[in-house]
Amino acid sequence: MNAPADFAALLDARYRVGPVLARGGMSTVHRGMDTRLDRPVAIKIMDPRMAADPTFRARFEREARSAARIDHPNVVDVHDQGRVRDTLFLVMELVEGGTLREVLRHRGALGVPVAFAVMEPVLAGLAQAHALGMVHRDVKPENVLLGADGAVKVADFGLVTAAAEAGVSHAGMILGTMAYLSPEQVATGQADARSDVYAAGILFSELLTGAPPYTGDNALSVAYRHVNDDVPAPSRIAGDVPPKLDDLILRATSRDPARRPADAAAFRAELVRLRAELGVPRVAVPLPPARPVEEQETEPAPLPAAGPRGTRALTRGELPEEETARLSPVVDDRPDRTRGRHGTAAAARPEALPDHRIARRRSRRTFAIWIAVVLVLGLLVGGAAWWLGSGRWTAVPSVVGLDRAAAERLLADADLAATVTEELHDDVAADVVAGTDPVAQARLLRGAAVTLRVSTGRPVVPAIGPGTSVADAEQAVRAAHLTPATGGGEFSDTVPSGAVVRTDPAAGTALPVNGTVTLVVSKGQAPPPQVRIPFLIGESRDQAVRELRGLGLDVEVTEGLPFTRPNARVVGVSPGAGETVERGTTVTITVL
Incomplete structure (x- = not known):
């Protein structure tokens, strides 16, 4: 396996890029060599579409620097990162071995002691990252590396975080792996240490049962189950799982983040206490299966000259003549044999068969024909029975709580037609399915209609113009x-x-x-403002006039004497003191 032509020269004048070790939705990992330090490394080269995004590049460089701060034996070391023209790369520690996924694919369920042996170092590595404020966001078997020396290391810190924060999404790439995503990642895209705890709990369950708890024909159905279903106890599949381990995994995978252990350190502490309480023996971490010969870097060695009992493989030239003759094809040179297209001899036509043998052959052919007819009829009858029985029926999927578009897709996948009615709802957000008719799991003929009752949210006060009756x-x-x-x-x-x-x-x-x-x-126009007549008896004429006019009242003065006195005093007021009148009313005062 040679390096691609694109990397024939040294990358960044330092790294020699070798064969491909793994491919993913965001990157390709190569075996490489750091020529400056003369050590083997793993070189992760990002997808060119992502490398072309300046926002992703900035996030990638930041996350690479953060990942390099994690110094822990259970985390893959980050040595370097850089960009050469359009190539964005990350240089990491090379772990000789394989992934936990390869072990699961090869062995299936691993059992309680081995699951403990794997999960303790995985949680230790995650705990170190959580202590530094980092979140992995994509804990899964593919990102757990198992070394040939028994080491367990968590890989790919920060890459999904960089993609998520940069808003990057390309065909063939999911920000995180749906089978391990926490409900909050599915619903909001947000993640914290408890999201890693959820994924680690799913991983733990898979180690015990051999498969993740949720599988489906499409990612949408798996995501729906993460959000709406409780993870089943591993003991329902793996009978050797103790109840207390069931309880720990169910709490780690709770849909409510507040019920989970606060971070990987808390999860690991509970796991260590449980190991001691249950007396789980310590066992070695499983080794990944050997890679196929064509994926190995060295050619297989030649067979030894002789085995422990003196047995060895012989070439044809080493066989004795009589054995060579016995193994050679027989060629008949007799003149009554005809030659085939490739020089092989064909036997001469036999004499005519006796009547009883001809009849027997004819009977066998007839029997074979009848068997074929019966089989075809059986297939037709079976197919018709399936169609008339269960084949033309389907079950209504559970879509309550999904948005309208997602619900319609699930119904289409179940061969059902969707009709939509909208209804107001106090507790269901707008454009979210509040119910179906018929209800979930009801059996219907394929092609039947299912009514989606879609919420329009709460009613709002209508706009009513002033002056409306x-x-x-x-x-x-x-x-x-x-x-x-x-x-x-x-x-x-x-x-x-x-x-x-x-x-x-x-x-x-x-x-x-x-x-x-x-x-x-409306009560119509407001009446003019009212004022109260003050007590003015004994006040001077000028003072009384000023006070009344200050209240917005008109004043009429009546002299009590036939002549005007300069220091006249008020002796009467009409309307009287204390009465309420409108502004502009004329008040008559009498002075002497």
Whole structure:
């Protein structure tokens, strides 16, 4: 296996790129050689489409620097990162061995002692990253490397984080692996240390049972189960799993992050205590299966001259003549044999068969024909029975809680047609399925229609223009599935008396179904402001006039004497003191 032509020269004038070790949705990993330090390395070369994204490049470089800070024997070391023209690469420690996925594929379920032997170092490596504030986001068997020396190392820290934060998504790439994604990653795309705990719990379950708890025909159905279903206890498949280990895994994979261990360190501490309590023996980590010869870098050695009992393989030239003759094809040179196309002899035509042998052959042919006819009829009858029985029926998938588009896709996958009715709902967000008719798991003929009851969310207060009649406003409120009520009126200079001025709460406010909307009705224009006549008896004429005019009242002075006194005093007021009058009213004062 030679390096690709693109990397015939040294990468960054330092790294010699060798054969491909692994391929993924975001990158390809090569065996390489650091020519400066003369050590083997693993070189991860990013997908060119991602390397061309400047936002991803910046996030990639930041995450690579963060990953390089993790110094732990159970984490793959990051040595270097860089970019040469359009090639973005990461140089890492080379782990001679294979992945946990290869072991699972080769052996299936590993049993309780081996599962403990793998998970303790995995959680130790994750715990170191969590202590530094890093989240892996893609814990899975492919990212757990098993060395030939028994080492267990977690790989690929930060790559999914860089892709997620940069908003990168390409065909063939999922930000994280659906079988191991936590519910919060599926629902919001957000992840913290407890998301890694969830994925580690799924991984633990797979080590015990041989398969992840959720599988499906498409990623959407797996994601739906992560969000809506509780992970089943491993003991339902693996009978040797103790109840206390079941409980720990179920808490680690709880849909509620608050119920999980806070981080990998807490998860590992519980695991260590449980090992001691259950007396789980310590065993060696399983070694990955040997790679095929064509994937190995060395050619197989020649066979030894002789085995332990003197047995060895012989070439044809070493065989005795009599053995060579015995193993050679026989060629008949007799003249009554005809030659085939390639020089082989064909036997002469036999004499005519006796009548009883001809009859026997004819009987056998007839029997074979009847057997074939019966088999064909059996297939036809079986196919028809399947179609008339279960073949033309299908089950309604569970789609409550999914958005409309996802629900319609699942129904189409189940060979069902979707019809949509919209309804208001207090507790279900808009455009999310609140129910189906018929309900989930009901059996229907393929092609039948299923009604999706899609929520439009809570009703909102309609916009009612000032001046709308009370009857029209009440009708609009009822049409919005709300309850109208008439409240206290208020004065308005622009809205005639008896018409609606505004609503309480205001238009656009979301309310529960049948919530109350108060219609505020106009009382017409507000009357002029009122003032109270002050007590003025004994005050001077000028002072009384100033005080009344200051209140917005007109003043008329009546002299009690036939002549005017300069220091006249008020002896009478009409209207009288304490009475309320409108501004602009004329008040008569009498002075002496």
